[in-house]
Amino acid sequence: MQKLKLGILGSGKGSNFRAIADAIVRDELNAEVRVVISDVETAGILDLARERSNRAVFLAPGKFRTKLEPHVEEQLVALLKESGVELVVLAGYMRMIKAPLLDAFPRRIINIHPSLLPAYPGIAAWKQAVEAKASKSGCTVHYVDAGMDTGEIIAQVEVPVFQADTAETLHERIQAEEHRLYPEVIRRIAAR
Numbered sequence: 001m002q003k004l005k006l007g008i009l010g011s012g013k014g015s016n017f018r019a020i021a022d023a024i025v026r027d028e029l030n031a032e033v034r035v036v037i038s039d040v041e042t043a044g045i046l047d048l049a050r051e052r053s054n055r056a057v058f059l060a061p062g063k064f065r066t067k068l069e070p071h072v073e074e075q076l077v078a079l080l081k082e083s084g085v086e087l088v089v090l091a092g093y094m095r096m097i098k099a100p101l102l103d104a105f106p107r108r109i110i111n112i113h114p115s116l117l118p119a120y121p122g123i124a125a126w127k128q129a130v131e132a133k134a135s136k137s138g139c140t141v142h143y144v145d146a147g148m149d150t151g152e153i154i155a156q157v158e159v160p161v162f163q164a165d166t167a168e169t170l171h172e173r174i175q176a177e178e179h180r181l182y183p184e185v186i187r188r189i190a191a192r
């Protein structure tokens with residue numbers, strides 16, 4: 001069966017990318033990483049991609065803080081298309097996606113978010129859960145739409161929140177689940 005061609009977008013350390021790449025190496029995921037793209041030049045995800053001999057591209061985002069400049073988003077689409085990408089995987093990507101990318105990959109962009117959406121959308125969801133004294137949180141993989149963490153939910157995993165938790169300890173527990181859930185969801189999409 002043909003491998004699903006992935007384009008990974010991230011702004012941070014890239015542990016979800018690593019989990020996906022490891023699942024591919026272990027033959028648990030019939031996919032290949034065609035390109036890893038970041039809006040942050042020093043992001044760990046780019047180093048991880050280079051270590052694994054994946055194509056790693058820094059795309060300067062332009063003047064906005066929470067989205068790409070439209071001409072940059074067009075470049076991003078061109079890069080993904082020329083790389084043959086079939087599924088766009090947001091893995092710690094900290095910018096909103098707009099029409100150029102959404103229209104180019106309808107229902108083919110997924111994101112992982114560190115809460116049980118619709119609870120705690122947006123930034124530092126693990127911190128929001130601790131501050132709200134929630135008894136449970138988790139992670140969600142969802143399709144991406146124009147909203148902030150609002151797209152159709154594909155899968156969720158719950159984790160407990162303990163009284164003694166700090167934002168850091170909860171984030172760690174959630175990330176351990178993310179690293180199982182994200183490759184599994186991509187595996188299911190690849191098997192369709």
Ligand code: GRF
Pocket residue numbers: 010011012013014015016017091092093112113114139175178
């Ligand atoms: C993850 O917790 C993910 O849920 C959120 O950003 C974080 C990225 O972590 N969207 P990493 O860069 O994959 O380690």
